[in-house]
Amino acid sequence: MLAQPLSNCSEVLLNGDDLIISKTDLKGRITYANRTFMRVAGFGEEDLLHKPHNLIRHPDMPKGVFKFLWEELRQGHEFFGFVKNYTADGGFYWVFANITPDFDAQGNVQGYFSVRRRPNPDAIKVIEPIYQKMNEIEQRHSPVEACKHSLAFLNQLLEGKQISYERFVMQLQSR
Amino acid sequence: MARTLFILVSLLPCSLLVISFVRESFSLELLLVASVFYLSLFWYLHRHARHKQTLASLTEVLNRAASGELHHRATHTKEYGVAGEMAWAVNELLDFVETYFKEVKLCFIRVNKQDFSREAKATGLPGDFSESLESINQAILAIKENLSFTEQNSLTSQIHDINLQSLRADLFHSESDVRSIQADIADVDQIAKENSEVAKESSASIKQMSANLHQSTEQITLLQRKTEALSEASEAVFKALNLIGDIADQTNLLALNASVEAARAGEAGRGFAVVADEVKKLSNRTKDTAAEVHSVLGSLNQQVDSIREATSSSSALSFEVTEQLDDFLQLFNSLELSSAQTSDKVALVVDHADSAVERIAQVIFKQNVYALLEEKITRSECSGLEVQMEEIRAKAEEFSGACQSLADLAIQYVAAEASISGDALVDKLRRLDQPV
Ligand SMILES: Cc1cc2nc3c(=O)[nH]c(=O)nc-3n(C[C@H](O)[C@H](O)[C@H](O)COP(=O)(O)O)c2cc1C
Numbered sequence: 001m002l003a004q005p006l007s008n009c010s011e012v013l014l015n016g017d018d019l020i021i022s023k024t025d026l027k028g029r030i031t032y033a034n035r036t037f038m039r040v041a042g043f044g045e046e047d048l049l050h051k052p053h054n055l056i057r058h059p060d061m062p063k064g065v066f067k068f069l070w071e072e073l074r075q076g077h078e079f080f081g082f083v084k085n086y087t088a089d090g091g092f093y094w095v096f097a098n099i100t101p102d103f104d105a106q107g108n109v110q111g112y113f114s115v116r117r118r119p120n121p122d123a124i125k126v127i128e129p130i131y132q133k134m135n136e137i138e139q140r141h142s143p144v145e146a147c148k149h150s151l152a153f154l155n156q157l158l159e160g161k162q163i164s165y166e167r168f169v170m171q172l173q174s175r
Numbered sequence: 176m177a178r179t180l181f182i183l184v185s186l187l188p189c190s191l192l193v194i195s196f197v198r199e200s201f202s203l204e205l206l207l208v209a210s211v212f213y214l215s216l217f218w219y220l221h222r223h224a225r226h227k228q229t230l231a232s233l234t235e236v237l238n239r240a241a242s243g244e245l246h247h248r249a250t251h252t253k254e255y256g257v258a259g260e261m262a263w264a265v266n267e268l269l270d271f272v273e274t275y276f277k278e279v280k281l282c283f284i285r286v287n288k289q290d291f292s293r294e295a296k297a298t299g300l301p302g303d304f305s306e307s308l309e310s311i312n313q314a315i316l317a318i319k320e321n322l323s324f325t326e327q328n329s330l331t332s333q334i335h336d337i338n339l340q341s342l343r344a345d346l347f348h349s350e351s352d353v354r355s356i357q358a359d360i361a362d363v364d365q366i367a368k369e370n371s372e373v374a375k376e377s378s379a380s381i382k383q384m385s386a387n388l389h390q391s392t393e394q395i396t397l398l399q400r401k402t403e404a405l406s407e408a409s410e411a412v413f414k415a416l417n418l419i420g421d422i423a424d425q426t427n428l429l430a431l432n433a434s435v436e437a438a439r440a441g442e443a444g445r446g447f448a449v450v451a452d453e454v455k456k457l458s459n460r461t462k463d464t465a466a467e468v469h470s471v472l473g474s475l476n477q478q479v480d481s482i483r484e485a486t487s488s489s490s491a492l493s494f495e496v497t498e499q500l501d502d503f504l505q506l507f508n509s510l511e512l513s514s515a516q517t518s519d520k521v522a523l524v525v526d527h528a529d530s531a532v533e534r535i536a537q538v539i540f541k542q543n544v545y546a547l548l549e550e551k552i553t554r555s556e557c558s559g560l561e562v563q564m565e566e567i568r569a570k571a572e573e574f575s576g577a578c579q580s581l582a583d584l585a586i587q588y589v590a591a592e593a594s595i596s597g598d599a600l601v602d603k604l605r606r607l608d609q610p611v
Contacts, residue, residue: 016298016299017298017299017301018299019270019271019274019299019300021270021274023246023248031248031250032248032250032266034266034267034270035263035267045250045251046251049250049251078281098296100277100281102246104244105243105244110246111246113246113273113277115274115277115296115299117296117298117299118298118299166292166293167292170292170293
């Protein structure tokens with residue numbers, strides 16, 4: 001399926017009650033994907049298991065967002081965010097993702113759990129230009145510096161609005 | 176048993192093949208049938224094994240879930256028929272259960288830190304799951320409101336505390352202010368009384384002065400009248416002197432006539448002429464004496480006139496002074512009156528100040544009683560409150576029945592001598608505490 005040419009560029013829209021669920025190990029390799037995931041993304045289980053999650057990464061997503069995501073997870077926090085993903089046939093879909101650490105009985109992080117819901121379409125209209133700007137900033141800097149600068153832009157934007165990142169995305173989603 | 180039968184049956188085509196080989200009746204068809212049989216058998220066994228594997232991993236997942244680890248899933252179950260379907264059903268159930276619990280847990284981790292911004296996301300979860308999350312969100316909202324209410328309460332009670340403390344201090348100051356006013360007023364009263372006394376004394380001495388003056392005025396009048404009489408008498412003397420003068424003139428004329436007659440009579444009349452001469456001399460002396468008396472009387476009259484002038488001006492003066500003294504007298508009388516009135520008013524003010532002091536003292540006392548109650552309620556253990564309680568107990572004796580009952584109630588409550596519920600306490604306080 002991966003070998004298919006990326007011909008279809010159309011958007012796949014989620015239903016209101018769709019829950020896309022996946023789990024990864026500590027390195028972000030997929031250990032489980034539910035059937036909604038497979039249906040929406042167009043992958044089979046064997047295409048996904050043990051693959052890194054950036055398999056469905058869309059180039060419109062700024063690196064800074066994922067850097068922030070991993071920083072939050074490493075601190076044991078949960079992460080909320082709007083994410084654009086590739087489908088197997090080159091299309092894309094937007095989700096409102098919530099990623100949380102999974103703890104074993106001893107309280108150690110043993111993997112991550114992600115639930116994605118249908119995003120508020122108005123929120124996408126707000127977030128898309130922000131991501132675009134972040135991408136532009138990232139392209140102007142060396143890969144090592146890129147995330148620092150795009151995240152600085154994001155923080156500045158949030159400071160101007162006097163709001164935390166999480167409140168911002170949650171408000172966008174619930175508008 | 177079933178296993179033996181299964182082995183025997185599966186050996187059947189093989190033995191048939193061996194027999195046909197021995198009997199030399201071997202045919203390709205037979206070989207084909209046997210191969211198909213064994214291939215199917217192999218496929219079946221393989222599938223069976225995968226089924227078992229799937230079911231085993233499913234059992235494992237369920238057991239782990241039952242032990243509280245919800246994050247395990249059964250994977251690689253594609254194309255395993257009913258077992259595969261079951262695996263997906265279990266996976267999806269676990270997806271819901273895990274998502275549900277994660278939402279609940281993550282919400283409450285924040286709620287515990289008093290962060291109410293993260294609500295449980297119910298979207299995508301079916302039926303009971305999402306309903307339950309919605310109710311949790313409502314509960315969190317209620318907790319939030321409750322907390323802000325509690326915070327509000329604690330804020331108002333802190334403000335109330337500050338207010339109460341400054342109120343007690345202020346009242347204390349008011350009390351001492353009123354007390355010093357009382358002292359000042361007592362001074363004013365003293366001064367007013369002294370004024371009244373001085374005014375009384377002054378008016379007595381003025382009366383005395385006025386009486387003395389009256390007396391001297393009378394004497395002056397008497398003197399005036401006497402000089403008047405004197406001047407009238409001297410007038411009469413003047414008239415008498417004039418009469419004496421006239422008589423002397425007539426006598427002189429008579430003497431002249433007599434000497435003329437004596438001269439005409441000649442010698443006969445010689446002796447008579449001597450007498451007439453003597454009479455003429457006498458009348459001249461009389462006239463001279465009268466003139467002398469007249470001039471003495473004239474200077475006497477001058478003296479009398481100057482006395483009259485002096486007495487009349489001193490009588491005018493004493494009249495003036497008497498009027499002034501009367502004015503003074505009136506002044507001192509009204510001073511005495513107003514001092515007495517001041518004294519009366521001061522007595523009234525002292526009364527008011529007394530009751531103000533008493534009232535303030537009662538208010539302070541009540542405030543202390545309430546402060547004790549509040550401390551008891553907010554601290555719940557009453558160690559350290561004994562001193563305050565003793566103070567209140569001792570002070571209560573100075574006050575009226577209502578204040579005493581209030582103090583008794585508070586002490587009972589604080590010492591937990593009688594078990595009084597909060598509501599009953601409030602009820603009793605309402606009934607006991609009347610404005611002072
Ligand atoms: C549980 C979990 C789910 C993730 N889901 C996605 C996803 O849906 N899309 C995506 O692009 N990255 C996702 N990521 C992040 C990827 O692991 C990766 O960091 C990201 O795609 C960026 O790839 P890169 O590091 O190669 O740039 C997920 C990570 C975790 C831990």
